Each structure stands twice: as structure tokens, then as C-alpha cells.
Amino acid sequence: MQFLDSLPLNILILASLTLGLAPFFPEPHIVEKLRMLAQGQLTKPIDIGDLLMHGAPWVLLLAKLARMALVKG
Template structure:
């Protein structure tokens, strides 16, 4: 877990947010790929390698952003 924490600490929050809003939501029309692939996953139709790759590619920025937010140090006590 410490390797992941070090990786996430090295990634600026703004960069992860920008990547999530651009690559994570591309293409914007007719609907974002990540949303389409999540719907396919929920329906059990995510089986083609290109669709799995699309989910990984467009979902990675979101996963990294969420992990960075969850694992960030808490202030105060």
C-alpha cells in the first residue's frame, strides 16, 4: 500500500481532476465511454477486449482521483 500512496502523492490533484474530466469522460457525445462501459458491465455484456480496454483507459483517471481523495491525510483531530 505504501507504493500506491507514494505514487498518488506524486500526482497533483488538479492533474487527476483534469484527466478525469477530459480523458475520463471522452468522447462527450453521444455519451461518455466510461458510462457506456459501466452500463455494459452492469448488464453483463462487457466481453470484447476493446470494451474492457476502453473501460480501463477511461476509468483509470477516475480510480486514481478517488484513491487520492480517500487516501489523503486527514487534517485536525
């Protein structure tokens, strides 16, 4: 938990909005990869790596927000 507490919230928000959504057009990569996952088409290692790379900032941001809510409340 110390690692999560040491991450600045503004950096996580910035990472989520840039790396987490890039490329922005025609659609964010994370949306495309989540759609592929839901359809069962996420089979190539490059696609799985893309999902992990573009999803990591979002997972860290959500974990940080949940941790802040639990510690505060």
C-alpha cells in the same frame, strides 16, 4: 502510497474530466462501458480496454481524495 501522494490533484481532476469522460457525445464512454458491464455485455477485449483506459483517471482521483482525507483526518 508515495506514487499516489506525488500525483497533483489538479492533473487528476483534468484527466478525469477529459480522458475519463471522452467522447462527450452522444454519451461518455465510461457511462456506456459501465452500463455494458452491469448488463453482462462487456466481453470484447477492446471494450474491457476502453473501460480500463477511461476508468483509470477516476480510480486514481478517488484514491487520491481518500488518501488525502485519511491523512488529514
